[in-house]
Amino acid sequence: xxxxxxxxxxxxxxxxxxxxxxxxxxxxxxxxxxxxxxxxxxxxxxxxxxxxxxxxxxxxxxxxxxxxxxxxxxxxxxxxxxxxxxxxxxxxxxxxxxxxxxxxxxxxxxxxxxxxxxxxxxxxxxxxxxxxxxxxxxxxxxxxxxxxxxxxxxxxxxxxxxxxxxxxxxxxxxxxxxxxxxxxxxxxxxxxxxxxxxxxxxxxxxxxxxxxxxxxxxxxxxxxxxxxxxxxxxxxxxxxxxxxxxxxxxxxxxxxxxxxxxxxxxxxxxxxxxxxxxxxxxxxxxxxxxxxxxxxxxxxxxxxxxxxxxxxxxxxxxxxxxxxxxxxxxxxxxxxxxxxxxxxxxxxxxxxxxxxxxxxxxxxxxxxxxxxxxxxxxxxxxxxxxxxxxxxxxxxxxxxxxxxxxxxxxxxxxxxxxxxxxxxxxxxxxxxxxxxxxxxxxxxxxxxxxxxxxxxxxxxxxxxxxxxxxxxxxxxxxxxxxxxxxxxxxxxxxxxxxxxxxxxxxxxxxxxxxxxxxxxxxxxxxxxxxx
Amino acid sequence: xxxxxxxxxxxxxxxxxxxxxxxxxxxxxxxxxxxxxxxxxxxxxxxxxxxxxxxxxxxxxxxxxxxxxxxxxxxxxxxxxxxxxxxxxxxxxxxxxxxxxxxxxxxxxxxxxxxxxxxxxxxxxxxxxxxxxxxxxxxxxxxxxxxxxxxxxxxxxxxxxxxxxxxxxxxxxxxxxxxxxxxxxxxxxxxxxxxxxxxxxxxxxxxxxxxxxxxxxxxxxxxxxxxxxxxxxxxxxxxxxxxxxxxxxxxxxxxxxxxxxxxxxxxxxxxxxxxxxxxxxxxxxxxxxxxxxxxxxxxxxxxxxxxxxxxxxxxxxxxxxxxxxxxxxxxxxxxxxxxxxxxxxxxxxxxxxxxxxxxxxxxxxxxxxxxxxxxxx
Ligand SMILES: [Zn+2]
Ligand SMILES: [Zn+2]
Numbered sequence: 001x002x003x004x005x006x007x008x009x010x011x012x013x014x015x016x017x018x019x020x021x022x023x024x025x026x027x028x029x030x031x032x033x034x035x036x037x038x039x040x041x042x043x044x045x046x047x048x049x050x051x052x053x054x055x056x057x058x059x060x061x062x063x064x065x066x067x068x069x070x071x072x073x074x075x076x077x078x079x080x081x082x083x084x085x086x087x088x089x090x091x092x093x094x095x096x097x098x099x100x101x102x103x104x105x106x107x108x109x110x111x112x113x114x115x116x117x118x119x120x121x122x123x124x125x126x127x128x129x130x131x132x133x134x135x136x137x138x139x140x141x142x143x144x145x146x147x148x149x150x151x152x153x154x155x156x157x158x159x160x161x162x163x164x165x166x167x168x169x170x171x172x173x174x175x176x177x178x179x180x181x182x183x184x185x186x187x188x189x190x191x192x193x194x195x196x197x198x199x200x201x202x203x204x205x206x207x208x209x210x211x212x213x214x215x216x217x218x219x220x221x222x223x224x225x226x227x228x229x230x231x232x233x234x235x236x237x238x239x240x241x242x243x244x245x246x247x248x249x250x251x252x253x254x255x256x257x258x259x260x261x262x263x264x265x266x267x268x269x270x271x272x273x274x275x276x277x278x279x280x281x282x283x284x285x286x287x288x289x290x291x292x293x294x295x296x297x298x299x300x301x302x303x304x305x306x307x308x309x310x311x312x313x314x315x316x317x318x319x320x321x322x323x324x325x326x327x328x329x330x331x332x333x334x335x336x337x338x339x340x341x342x343x344x345x346x347x348x349x350x351x352x353x354x355x356x357x358x359x360x361x362x363x364x365x366x367x368x369x370x371x372x373x374x375x376x377x378x379x380x381x382x383x384x385x386x387x388x389x390x391x392x393x394x395x396x397x398x399x400x401x402x403x404x405x406x407x408x409x410x411x412x413x414x415x416x417x418x419x420x421x422x423x424x425x426x427x428x429x430x431x432x433x434x435x436x437x438x439x440x441x442x443x444x445x446x447x448x449x450x451x452x453x454x455x456x457x458x459x460x461x462x463x464x465x466x467x468x469x470x471x472x473x474x475x476x477x478x479x480x481x482x483x484x485x486x487x488x489x490x491x492x493x494x495x496x497x498x499x500x501x502x503x504x505x506x507x508x509x510x511x512x513x514x515x516x517x518x519x520x521x522x523x524x525x526x527x528x529x530x531x
Numbered sequence: 532x533x534x535x536x537x538x539x540x541x542x543x544x545x546x547x548x549x550x551x552x553x554x555x556x557x558x559x560x561x562x563x564x565x566x567x568x569x570x571x572x573x574x575x576x577x578x579x580x581x582x583x584x585x586x587x588x589x590x591x592x593x594x595x596x597x598x599x600x601x602x603x604x605x606x607x608x609x610x611x612x613x614x615x616x617x618x619x620x621x622x623x624x625x626x627x628x629x630x631x632x633x634x635x636x637x638x639x640x641x642x643x644x645x646x647x648x649x650x651x652x653x654x655x656x657x658x659x660x661x662x663x664x665x666x667x668x669x670x671x672x673x674x675x676x677x678x679x680x681x682x683x684x685x686x687x688x689x690x691x692x693x694x695x696x697x698x699x700x701x702x703x704x705x706x707x708x709x710x711x712x713x714x715x716x717x718x719x720x721x722x723x724x725x726x727x728x729x730x731x732x733x734x735x736x737x738x739x740x741x742x743x744x745x746x747x748x749x750x751x752x753x754x755x756x757x758x759x760x761x762x763x764x765x766x767x768x769x770x771x772x773x774x775x776x777x778x779x780x781x782x783x784x785x786x787x788x789x790x791x792x793x794x795x796x797x798x799x800x801x802x803x804x805x806x807x808x809x810x811x812x813x814x815x816x817x818x819x820x821x822x823x824x825x826x827x828x829x830x831x832x833x834x835x836x837x838x839x840x841x842x843x844x845x846x847x848x849x850x851x852x853x854x855x856x857x858x859x860x861x862x863x864x865x866x867x868x869x870x871x872x873x874x875x876x877x878x879x880x881x882x883x884x885x886x887x888x889x890x891x892x893x894x895x896x897x898x899x900x901x902x903x904x905x906x907x908x
Pocket of ligand 2: 604606607688689712
């Protein structure tokens with residue numbers, strides 16, 4: 001536990017992403033077999049001990065520390081776990097040896113709502129403040145130390161020299177402490193068997209087209225829809241829906257679960273039917289209607305009736321157990337078209353191919369579309385296999401005007417007037433390179449409009465719960481939330497570290513579903529400079 | 532006003548051999564025994580503590596006729612007073628600062644400087660006796676014991692209870708009113724033994740022989756203490772200094788504090804500093820100045836480093852919890868040992884310390900002096 005606590009502290013004090021990766025990788029390589037899997041679980045926020053809540057910790061402290069002194073301390077320190085770790089009275093007599101990480105996890109797992117108040121203190125007594133801090137953070141399932149689960153997986157891949165996309169692929173079939181994953185990566189065993197498990201396969205992603213012009217004999221064009229990209233998986237008799245970040249969102253879209261009962265892995269855009277009709281395929285409501293359904297753990301019947309979900313399919317990774325990912329896009333598309341009649345048309349349709357004489361004609365079509373559910377065009381190389389991640393030259397996205405870019409929220413500040421109780425002024429950034437290769441976010445702009453009151457409340461909550469730093473009135477936010485930012489133009493600017501200044505940026509959409517490392521890069525923004 | 536040489540004593544001097552004699556004579560004292568209002572001769576004002584019959588102020592925040600100064604930190608020792616009464620070391624520090632302009636905030640040197648040694652008592656106007664007693668904070672730092680009409684008041688200035696190779700230790704002095712600081716007046720503040728922090732610092736240095744460790748430390752007191760503690764821990768390599776540190780280090784050496792071999796960063800080549808410790812003021816940590824250093828690991832020596840957010844705010848990679856102030860347990864233990872009738876709290880996190888007094892059935896009030904800073908940064 002002490003070594004793990006030292007890792008956590010080192011991560012807290014390290015700014016550089018590369019150095020964080022190095023620290024985690026080194027820890028995973030050098031830590032005992034019993035502990036390393038639990039550490040990985042803690043860093044990926046995969047642990048949950050329902051008996052231990054932040055309120056439990058508070059209650060334990062208030063039995064031991066004057067409530068006024070507790071409140072003053074908590075206000076100064078700004079973090080319950082840290083305050084508790086510092087205020088915990090040192091035990092009388094000799095300290096029992098600190099538990100190892102796996103011992104601590106075993107103890108935490110044993111706790112019940114009843115026993116926690118008498119047993120957790122015993123664990124605290126065996127630890128020094130940094131150990132108590134790490135223990136509380138781990139036990140309450142909220143490390144919040146600026147480490148995303150993606151970063152931890154990249155570090156894992158780096159530690160054992162394996163591909164992070166493979167790690168992502170196996171990840172969802174496994175549970176802590178990930179013995180099979182370590183056996184494969186660290187000890188050279190066979191990869192974990194996930195064939196009969198409904199696990200997530202990492203998405204193939206597109207680069208922005210920017211200045212590139214492609215030949216339509218090499219590339220096919222299809223609409224890019226304004227919903228949420230999902231992966232539907234049926235395996236081992238179970239269906240799951242995964243979001244772009246690989247989160248299991250099955251419970252949010254239960255109507256999709258019965259719609260697929262053939263072993264397959266399908267890639268598509270989840271949309272809801274609604275009044276805002278349009279598009280050649282018809283029937284897709286605006287993204288706002290879909291927003292109403294996002295983030296809900298259970299769905300009301302009324303919502304299922306008024307805004308039922310369906311999936312507009314783009315691609316097939318696996319059909320009837322056959323892995324198609326090595327095949328060319330053309331082949332996969334043909335297989336998908338042949339497969340479609342076996343799916344209920346109430347829940348599935350196909351994203352149409354956009355036929356154009358040539359590239360200019362395609363540009364014309366793109367300009368001419370008025371469908372609110374269309375975000376732009378996708379250009380896919382006809383012979384491209386389905387490759388996890390973003391490989392240059394295979395897929396391009398060609399977004400529609402206004403200029404849109406995906407940025408990551410970095411800082412927030414309170415608004416003024418009516419909004420003074422909300423964090424409503426946001427500073428966001430883009431990556432200065434490949435985020436998986438240690439790129440950093442550089443601020444590119446500020447916005448304080450474009451969201452609904454409902455969204456503002458949600459973002460405000462996000463800001464409060466994910467503050468990692470305070471500079472006077474400014475909160476630094478853990479880099480997890482993606483904004484799609486709309487803006488009129490972008491110019492070169494010497495005053496900004498990113499070298500760019502946006503005109504009239506506003507929040508176009510809040511992308512709760514999008515993982516931060518998939519936000520755009522500075523170069524994408526630079527390519528939009530028109531002066 | 533042209534600075535004149537330090538002159539001695541306008542005030543009458545009384546040599547006390549047995550400190551605390553007055554105390555024995557007057558304690559215990561019953562409330563109501565004294566005819567006039569008790570302690571009416573000492574008044575907390577926003578700008579400092581006014582010793583009324585002596586027409587003197589303790590650590591005043593603006594220029595006054597007569598100032599009794601506890602120690603050389605800028606928020607306690609302003610320039611421009613008519614007369615400044617302080618220990619010889621504090622006067623030397625003030626002379627250095629206000630003459631060289633290092634922290635020349637208020638311009639002038641005191642026109643008259645009165646030096647008082649530790650343990651020495653001087654008689655001020657109006658029959659007030661002032662005794663300077665070690666506070667253990669920085670070189671020359673003193674508590675000031677004031678005695679008048681059988682009443683005793685101690686003003687601590689800033690203080691700590693941990694041993695410090697650069698100054699004599701704090702002495703507990705019983706009194707009626709104890710006027711204390713509370714910079715670290717929250718129970719989360721526990722300063723670990725300095726040996727642990729030195730081990731952290733030297734361990735990190737050893738692990739990265741190709742880099743240097745840049746330690747941000749307050750230029751007066753903290754820097755010299757860190758260097759002296761490094762020497763005590765057996766670190767004999769030369770230590771590199773930011774230019775702003777040099778004069779104060781030399782002053783410490785002149786006062787008998789051995790700091791070992793010191794070199795200036797400005798005289799060194801980048802490669803010379805690999806595997807060495809560099810000490811700079813905290814403000815230089817993330818400054819362009821640090822670019823001349825070989826891949827510095829940024830450390831900071833301060834009591835605030837106990838709290839992660841504080842360290843992160845300063846981009847510190849190696850927080851060193853080293854403070855020249857009393858931590859929570861030292862503050863509360865000191866009050867118990869001094870056992871005053873009443874505690875006045877000058878500056879810091881007074882709310883929590885007030886609460887502690889309430890919980891322990893002790894009388895206390897917060898003075899809310901202006902111009903005091905969160906020292907130890
Ligand atoms: Zn001081
Ligand atoms: Zn002070």
